[in-house]
Amino acid sequence: MSEVERLFTTRFAALMKKAENRPLRFRAEAEAAFAACPRQFRKMAHRLDRTVPMSLEFFMQWRGELLPRLETIQNAPHDSQLAEAFKSALLAENEAQRLEVLDSAVRQRLAQERQTFVNTRYSKGERKMYELALSFVNQPMDVCNEQIERYVVYELYREAAKASGVAVVDANKNWLARWRQTRRVRRQTRRLEKESRQRLAAIDGEMAAIEQLNGGLPARLFGLKIDLVTVLAARQEYEKALARLGKKSASSPAKRLDLYQKKTEAIRAGYLDSVPGLSNLSDVQQALKEIDAVLLAIFDLDSKQRNAMMSAMKQYRQLVREREALAAKIEE
Structure with a gap:
């Protein structure tokens, strides 16, 4: 089981189902997800990747552990009790003084939290990974969050495409890789459409006979x-x-x-x-x-005719469901 499948079991299962039932739509969504995740970020995530923590796990820990703490610190200037404490303890009597002191404290605490988070996961001996991780967490919170979500979606679609065998063109690959992917996509699409249309024609014949x-x-x-x-x-x-x-x-x-x-x-x-x-x-x-x-x-x-009719209608309903599934399969 891949790391992304382990962390996002439900989302991965939903994508696998879509890849099976709506492969062309899945492909279009996967290509959009691939395009939205730049090569530079993928490389950074790959370089962060080692047994503990994996890059995905690192990102999830950032989201689940560090982000709530950063948000709490970020919102500190809006805490009236804290503002009053600064006023009385530090004699910061006017609003500008209080905001300046609080802003300085917030910046310092944010930096400390980010540093501590990285220190507990990468040692300074792992210089490149350490610097990459620190560079990532030092970005604005909303930027980190967006990058993580795009990377998660990319990884989900990448693993689902690999597991399901659906060919996808990755806009962030080099031209030769894209050319090969495009050829595979075309072959796969032609085969899917041909097989589906042949079966649809057969289903139409069977349904007409039942009717x-x-x-x-x-x-x-x-x-x-x-x-x-x-x-x-x-x-x-x-x-x-x-x-x-x-x-x-x-x-x-x-x-x-x-x-x-x-x-x-x-x-x-x-x-x-x-x-x-x-x-x-x-x-x-x-x-x-x-x-x-x-x-x-x-x-x-008579009873024999009724049983035959019931059996035929059951078969007809199955054919209708199969027809709808096949039609959806070749719908983009």
Whole structure:
């Protein structure tokens, strides 16, 4: 496990998922992250790198340990109790005197904190690393924070790209490296698009075949946006209610129609509410004919046909998800 993966497990996992599901978008984001992290800073971080602390760990310690202390010291001049203490103890009676004394104390304490932070991590015998670390922490806090975040993002994308095999062009590399990376990106993109489009065409064929089952019943279901499971549940309720009727009532077309309308009332009402432009009764009647034709066709299926339809619809949903995933994969 890389250092950045260990320190930022959740963020790294999210990038790996994006690299798998949206490789072209991942690549675009990675290239932006690479461009935002200058070679000079990468070199500095690399030179700070040794077993303890690693450069990333050093940066995280700066953010987690030193930064809060620096901010506390930086805000000291706004502490009214401290200002009052300076006034009474040092006889700094006017505002200008107090600010001058406080400003001097703040600068001194900031320098001490930065020096102590570096001293506890690098010895003066490690002259180059020591000087690099001191040079880094002596920058303004916001500059350090921004540099760290850019470097973290760069490292996350770099490791994720390497682990996932997604080719990326690094704008901060030399021209030869960029040329090689560009060639690899083009090959990878062409292969991805070719394979994805071939599979998309196959999926479209499989979906079209499913839509035409039982005289095009699935296509009509999709067209009316009706859920098969809901209809089958209503049919089951209809069968139960029909079984509770007496023999004479169960054989009555009027009774059976009334029972059908009761058990499908919610489905039919929901469908009518979803259809725009039903301005008069004839429009409503036409819409009811459309949905009744589909509902009755499902009600008339025998058990074998129902099972086959359920299996086909499950496969169809899987194909839809696969199609959406493939379409997203080749979307930048």
